Amino acid sequence: MVTLDTGAILAATRHLQPVQIRWRRHLHQHPEIANQEFETTAFLKKELRRLGLKILPLKLKTGVLAELKGGGPGLTVAIRSDIDALPVPEKTGLKFASKVDGRMHACGHDMHMAIVLGVAALLAENRPALRGRVRFIFQPAEEEPPGGAQRMIAGGALNGVDTIFGLHVDPTIPVGKVGLRDGAMMAAVYDFDLVIRGRGGHAARPHLAIDAITTAAEVVESLQKVVSRETDPAEPIVLTIGTIHGGRARNVVADEVRLCCTARALSARQGRKIPGIIRRLVAGVCRAHGARFEIIEAPSYPILVNVPATNALFGRVFEALFGPGRVVPCDAVLGGEDFAFYLQKVPGAMLRLGIMNRRERAREPWHSSRFVADERALYYGTALLTGSVLAYTG
Numbered sequence: 434m435v436t437l438d439t440g441a442i443l444a445a446t447r448h449l450q451p452v453q454i455r456w457r458r459h460l461h462q463h464p465e466i467a468n469q470e471f472e473t474t475a476f477l478k479k480e481l482r483r484l485g486l487k488i489l490p491l492k493l494k495t496g497v498l499a500e501l502k503g504g505g506p507g508l509t510v511a512i513r514s515d516i517d518a519l520p521v522p523e524k525t526g527l528k529f530a531s532k533v534d535g536r537m538h539a540c541g542h543d544m545h546m547a548i549v550l551g552v553a554a555l556l557a558e559n560r561p562a563l564r565g566r567v568r569f570i571f572q573p574a575e576e577e578p579p580g581g582a583q584r585m586i587a588g589g590a591l592n593g594v595d596t597i598f599g600l601h602v603d604p605t606i607p608v609g610k611v612g613l614r615d616g617a618m619m620a621a622v623y624d625f626d627l628v629i630r631g632r633g634g635h636a637a638r639p640h641l642a643i644d645a646i647t648t649a650a651e652v653v654e655s656l657q658k659v660v661s662r663e664t665d666p667a668e669p670i671v672l673t674i675g676t677i678h679g680g681r682a683r684n685v686v687a688d689e690v691r692l693c694c695t696a697r698a699l700s701a702r703q704g705r706k707i708p709g710i711i712r713r714l715v716a717g718v719c720r721a722h723g724a725r726f727e728i729i730e731a732p733s734y735p736i737l738v739n740v741p742a743t744n745a746l747f748g749r750v751f752e753a754l755f756g757p758g759r760v761v762p763c764d765a766v767l768g769g770e771d772f773a774f775y776l777q778k779v780p781g782a783m784l785r786l787g788i789m790n791r792r793e794r795a796r797e798p799w800h801s802s803r804f805v806a807d808e809r810a811l812y813y814g815t816a817l818l819t820g821s822v823l824a825y826t827g
């Protein structure tokens with residue numbers, strides 16, 4: 434690793450803090466959900482142009498690709514931020530709370546955008562010293578499968594890119610620390626709807642009907658055995674039935690039931706097995722009752738797999754900037770993240786940035802209506818990514 438001027442990075446990052454806080458609070462007050470991030474896109478383009486970056490053409494209604502060319506030839510690094518908010522009503526009581534009813538940055542994407550904008554600002558100020566190029570990916574629709582990553586990739590986001598960096602705020606890690614994990618960090622997601630079809634009839638004469646509700650009840654019980662009896666207990670898997678709908682009246686045997694389901698796995702091998710196991714179990718139950726079924730698969734995300742070399746770079750840079758003892762091991766989670774699609778194309782990693790501070794109530798989980806982030810994390814995330822770019826390209 435090249436020798437970093439850590440003092441200069443930290444001083445420049447500290448000087449930028451008031452601007453980043455303004456960016457973050459503006460974005461927090463104006464959240465937009467997946468594929469509707471029009472004002473967010475316009476704001477990002479305005480700030481990036483002001484910083485002197487080139488906006489690259491992108492055939493998407495929302496999202497931004499920007500590039501910074503350094504003073505000399507070298508490698509190309511991409512940095513990704515997601516930009517969408519969630520359909521969650523904010524209940525934080527913050528002075529800069531969301532101004533949009535029923536919409537909130539409850540997963541920290543406002544923090545992500547402010548950090549990546551900050552990296553662009555710092556690198557633009559030091560363009561002559563930068564080698565190679567930096568591609569800034571502001572991606573729409575991370576929260577809504579199939580997500581925006583694949584469309585950004587199709588639009589050229591990774592053309593010529595040698596590595597990609599990502600980060601996600603984490604309310605379980607104290608502010609001032611980062612979490613790293615090699616290999617699988619977030620799960621493959623298999624989302625599906627299951628429709629069970631019987632034959633309707635009168636509740637007083639159930640023997641002349643095929644009850645989709647009782648069949649569905651057995652299916653639900655059978656699906657719970659996918660994890661406990663059909664897969665390797667050493668490899669984490671979860672299967673959840675989130676909703677179930679069926680029936681029209683108390684005296685009518687239901688002819689159709691729909692279940693909305695999700696399965697998650699941290700092993701590619703286990704993930705490949707799940708759809709077949711589900712189909713076999715459902716087919717067996719339905720056959721026993723004379724019912725029929727249909728599985729409607731929804732768009733899903735692959736396993737997010739971090740490259741150890743990129744994590745090692747993050748760890749070295751963070752310790753060079755802030756001293757030892759601030760890099761912590763990060764648990765794998767069974768949530769999904771479409772950053773995984775980028776990592777299928779080029780090597781890289783996603784780090785977890787600590788935002789927890791109990792005194793500021795910054796401890797609520799992702800997607801909570803009371804989700805709060807300690808804004809000091811902007812300083813740590815910006816310095817880390819800036820230093821990592823300079824170390825990688827230098």
